[in-house]
Amino acid sequence: MHPTTPTPAPDESSAPAPPLRAEGGFPVVGIVGGGQLARMCQPPAVALSLTLSVLAESRTAAAALVVPHSPVGEHTDLEALRVWARHCDVVTFDHEHVPQEVLAALAEDGVELHPAPAALVYAQDKLAMRERLTELGLPCPRWARARTAQEVEAFAAQVGWPIVVKTPRGGYDGKGVQVCRGPAEVAPWLAGVGQAGLSDGLLLEEAVEFTRELSIMVGRSPSGQAAAWPVVETVQEDGINTEVLAPAPGLDPALATSLTQGALRIAGELGVTGVMAVEAFEVRDPQTGATTYLVNELAMRPHNSGHWTIDGSVTSQFEQHLRAVLDLPLGDPSARDPWTASANVLGGDYPGLYGTYRHLMARDPGLKIHLYGKGVRPGRKLGHVTVFGGDGSAESLEELRGRARHAADYLQGVVTE
């Protein structure tokens, strides 16, 4: 191996150069944030001859390693965003952390943002999301806003302990969420109310007794065309998604339909552009046994629960996101195989990821390995592995799931053969 001496980044010069684009009128899609979601937009951009420009956290960010035009800049730095956005025909996002006031200033400049700030706010602020979805009559867990112990007690009296306490802003992968069994556990959260991220108070939700977690992704264009992928089952450990099964096995067709219609309605009512994930709880009626859903979270960008689409669907979530933000007609979201199983690779103790390839690839020539170019840190999402096929039977799904799970475990050093 050779040393990896830094290359001088073009953006560090006084006048940042625009990206090189292909002849033929192809646009530049700007992405704020250089994480794996921006990175995974590069393959479909290559195929469609679209140019990406990524405003990256660092020169070694996941996306910056694979996208030639990746100037370094902070997503909170309005001036950096302004200078960079001049080179972009549309601007979209790797994450939801760009402040509304910054988004508003860019929109004021005439920058075409997808999703627009007015839609994105519902993915940034869980209180705003709960209020809006409740207005729309979409099924949510019972919830309340709380600033005081009295408000917490009143909600708990209504739904019973434990309750779920969430920070309305900035939470992800289980962070900013806690199941509290009593007032004492909520007290430290109340202490933070009024401070950064908690200016509007806490979001309280009932602790839903769900049978499993589901997710559905949809793509929607500014023209209003929308397309939905099949509903998937997501498996979480410590609030982090570890597996995705597509389609969700044994899902009641009526629930699949109502969740799909609900997601398409949310996309339309909120004016979402690009792709959106709706994470939901599957709940079973103890009397009738019928299953329904409650909306858990919204994400207005490509999402972990859609990584299976890269190998498992006619049109991946990343291609669809690019098509949607450019207001191009959407692609076919159909699954290509009876089953697709995807397992996330989380950072473990073993840093030498490349060293695992020889064994994994020899053991299973059908694996589709996706790594994000990120250094190994415990619990960090480093990649995912997808396996597709099967005959539609539960047994064939378990076989695929086992192969994906093994590969992910081997990559993170949990298993050694």
Add this chain to the structure above:
Amino acid sequence: MHPTTPTPAPDESSAPAPPLRAEGGFPVVGIVGGGQLARMCQPPAVALSLTLSVLAESRTAAAALVVPHSPVGEHTDLEALRVWARHCDVVTFDHEHVPQEVLAALAEDGVELHPAPAALVYAQDKLAMRERLTELGLPCPRWARARTAQEVEAFAAQVGWPIVVKTPRGGYDGKGVQVCRGPAEVAPWLAGVGQAGLSDGLLLEEAVEFTRELSIMVGRSPSGQAAAWPVVETVQEDGINTEVLAPAPGLDPALATSLTQGALRIAGELGVTGVMAVEAFEVRDPQTGATTYLVNELAMRPHNSGHWTIDGSVTSQFEQHLRAVLDLPLGDPSARDPWTASANVLGGDYPGLYGTYRHLMARDPGLKIHLYGKGVRPGRKLGHVTVFGGDGSAESLEELRGRARHAADYLQGVVTE
């Protein structure tokens, strides 16, 4: 659209910087030549977290637009290759035009070349290829080397006019090949004998009466593992491949087996590393009606007849090429659908390629469009379109083929709706 002012390329500085690579021991794969074949290696490199470094013809070469580390240099410039190759763990090729003496000097330096010069020569020199395959007893058209009119007459007396005249080196896409009906048409070629590219004389071949053209691609690693994709039918117009049908419809299983075995034997005997295409003629015995093959050409790199594998196979030829040159275990080359049809997009009169997307994508959400970032020039290969599915019937293949053909025609302005 914004202007595309050039970005200063790192390689133009005195000490070229190495590519940035991901943590975890991931290698750098160097590719000589920045055409579409190098470009289409980027998506699987992104997935596997491999770093590409492309020695490109220009900063706007097809691959240079999508690969961050793409220094500009000539493939005939030994010093440029030496400086660049220091940053690469292995070096492979977008084309077969690097001179043997340059390859020998790089090998002397210890640069790991795939394929090795001793194998690549059989893809560079058609006379060497004919001699070697004949030694190996592999079926070829009758052929001869000719430097004089007498040698031409002798060969024509043996196989009859017309004969096919080829330059042993540097021909591609129908260039460097002519069907000659008599001595007068060969005379201008003989006049060139002794000059560049014709130092060894002309290659003469019988004009084979073939029923259709076939191609088979195989991947082979330095360790000797090999894998073959299904045999495909290729359709040529004016010597340029315009369509690929996978698998070749109605192919005699015995012919499929013998051609596959022949290709794997060629890869092994010639010591090919990476992927190789064997283009062949399907010939029918007028008496028995049985079909056999004759080897037409070899290409030791990803090949147009394998572009269908990007969307149509579990492992694409580009991923397999990367795995093979890194001596990683090879991926599953199985087809994912009963049929995959691919049509090439050639440069026409219409320069505004992006402007075609709205209509094409609305008309057919199942299209997989691949454009190479190249400017429109008449006859230039700009991209390809792939469609997959079907039920195995001839009718379903025709439907897929028609969709791919229409999209390619619309992109090149041959049809307007």
